[in-house]
Amino acid sequence: MRLWALSIFLGALALRLATLGAEAIWYDEAFTAAMTRLPLSDMLGAIQGDVHPPLWYLIESGFVALLGSSPFVLRLPAALASSLAAVQGYELLRGLAGDKSGRLAGILLGILPGQLHYGQDARMYALLTLLVLVGIRLALAHKWLALGAILAVMNWTHNLAPAYTVLFGVWALIGGRRRALPGLLLAAGLTLPWLAPALRQAGQVGVGFWLGGLANVGSALYWLYFTTLFNRLPGWAAFGGFMVSAAVTMVSIYQSARHWRKLWPLALFGFGPAALLTGVSLAWRPVLLDRALLPSGAVVIGLWAAGLPLLSAPLRRVLAAFAAPTASLALVSFFIYGLNTGSPIPAPILARWQEGDALYHMSLTSALITDYYLPDHPAYILPETGDLAQSLSDVTKDHMGLLERQLHVPALAQRGIVRLWVLYDDTPMTSDVEREMFAYLIGRYPVIAEWIYPESPMDTVIVALLDISNASLPGLLPTVPRLCAGARPCLSHP
Amino acid sequence: MMTFSRYGEYVAALAARDNLVWLAFFATLSVLVFLLGLRLWPRVQRVAAWLWIGVFYALMGFVYLSWGVSP
Secondary structure, three states: OHHHHHHHHHHHHHHHHHOOOOOOOOHHHHHHHHHHHOOHHHHHHHHHOOOOOOHHHHHHHHHHHHHOOOHHHHHHHHHHHHHHHHHHHHHHHHHHHOHHHHHHHHHHHHHOHHHHHHOOOOOOHHHHHHHHHHHHHHHHOOOHHHHHHHHHHHHOOOOOOHHHHHHHHHHHHHHOHHHHHHHHHHHHHHHHHHHHHHHHHHHHOOOOOOOOOOOOHHHHOHHHHHOOOOOOOOHHHHHHHHHHHHHHHHHHHHHHHHHHHHHHHHHHHHHHHHHHHHHHHHHOOOOOOHHHHHHHHHHHHHHHHHHHHHOOHHHHHHHHHHHHHHHHHHHHHHHHOOOOOOOOOOHHHHHHOOOOEEEEEOOHHHHHHHHHHOOOOOEEEOOOOOOOOOOOOHHHHHHOOOHHHEOOHHHHHHOOOOEEEEEEEEOOOOOHHHHHHHHHHHHHOOEEEEEEEEEEOOEEEEEEEEEOOOOOOOOOOOOOOOOOOOOHHHHOOO | OOOOOOHHHHHHHHHHHHHHHHHHHHHHHHHHHHHHHOOOOHHHHHHHHHHHHHHHHHHHHHHHHHHOOOO
16 A cells, blocks of 8 residues: 555656656746745735735745755646645545555546646645645544644645635534644634634735636536646637536446435535635636636545446446547646746847846736846836736735836836846736836837737737837926727737 | 736636536537437437537537537
């Protein structure tokens, strides 16, 4: 058995390490990296103004301090947590449904792209998955005190962890009664210091938060596909992917229903958190974050592993013929499509950079990502960019040293900057102020050169090199003319 | 208060995706219920299941051909 556990761990880890540092980091990972660069007091201050608890950033800081800040190192804690989660899935299912199911759970958790992706992401979702799987095993073993400690760690890992910890709490109260109370009190006591900041963070999150609301029933079901087969399937195969994840789940539920007395925790943690978050989204504001349901996805994969071996041989062949090609395509697609290995820094910046140049970011997204790759290049940020509806609060920006870099162009000219590399990303998340200010800048200052990169139908990156040597300093901030009524006119010079 | 005039495109893209999700979900559910209904005739069920898989991959192939090779 130990050999199986070790094999699953090493196999899962090898698959995660194989391309761990290959992909360019994205905004959230750049934020993680930025946190690890800050002194502890500033890091904790910056986190208070953000939307996540500090535990993950403290773990990342430890790894960065020891091993450096490459993308590989930033993602290593997630790879380790995700590989350990595969082992926990193996142990959990072995205990609930036998060796065969245990092995299948471990293998599926190791290779399914949904779990694999977050095992290569410098964020806290793989850790949350590991904690939930450990928590289920502890609850099954009636180790309530240890469970209490794990629940507290979950609450310090992600602000949506209560979708799981509440269910654990109910389970402990019903299953352990008085014996579970010390554990629950421990969880409450250890969580208490984070309660006030968490509530403050929840209050700060604006109504225009980027998380989309529930459009239809599918919004509450998408996580099932996302956390298992993942969304790197090519567009033409996505519908098939939805069907496969739904079919395997339905067949597994049907097959394992007669063993519900043993398997009910899988149903509870597989579907309970999604139901809770859907309910909160309907009653309050959108909180159905698909990646926060990664632990539920892992538990559903456990349900697959419990149900599939119970199929009769002919039906197993039928289901395999249905699911295996799409699941294989999902895995192949994971490593081929969407693996964005190119540098996120536009090539002309590196090729034509000269003394007196500076970067000018229209959004915090490009600022944080570029800061990671080009920490020594002077970079400034449009003062009007971002609010918590899109990105960072002023508290966070202050601790990160971003506020002092938010300057208008005339102030940059006063600092001796001659040429400005303006980075503008036109997406549905771009605020109108950013769009209008970009149009204003390329109309107001001579454009030396401009590069347009259509990243996707909804996303166009524009780099404009401006000559600001003659920028004057007005007494007041420039009045922003409404140069573009919609998105598209802004892509050409006004 | 910031405004995001293109935000509707993001919401619309999500809604289109989620429409496909629930369509896939209920299509799957209906097929499985149909196959379950055939449990009394296992041989018919098996033939129906293989037929369904044939239709499924034929449809996927059709979408692939009309979509193009690129993802």
